Amino acid sequence: MTEDTKSSEVVDARGMYCPGPLMELIKTIQLKPVGTVLSVLSTDEGSVKDIPAWIQKVGQVHVGTEKKDGYWDVTVKKVK
């Protein structure tokens, strides 16, 4: 990851059911300034597809999704 896509915020939604991780991301992203890069940690596989779909719909940027040990890290950049 380059400097401008390195996460500065972590939303730990592990253990939450769908659509919990997405909702947690939205709650957090609303409060952060443009340019913030957030990592959403999720154990819910549905959210791993849901979050990028939401990101695309609202015009933010999906930096990437990484499979970790027992959870996923979905990284998003707030661009507007």
Next chain:
Amino acid sequence: MDKISFVLASDEFEKLQAAAMMASVASVSGMEVNVFVTMAAMACFVRERVERKDFLRVGEVGRKVLEKKAPLYVDLLTQGKMMGTMKVFACSLALDLIEKPLSEMVPVFDDVVGVAAFLGIAEGGQVLFV
């Protein structure tokens, strides 16, 4: 802005869960969302019943929702309203039929309307009947 409206008419717990989830995700995705609660569904919005988790028709998957303490349909609707433009309407006929005022319902409702008013609100968008 895309518009979608949901008519909740069933007292089946899983149907309420599924519809509330779709409505709240649509709301947080920037869609204009309207929810109309009518007929059998209205009884599932009585505050006392929701507080006691005394739901009318709960199936196998619904019991898992309760067991795993996943957010309930009322919580999902509240979240969708807080984080989007969702509006929830109570059917005036259904309230009359169950003989309860809006004050005895869970506090998710924006207004009490009739069918004609709701059709006007939903006009031009998709409508899902659940």
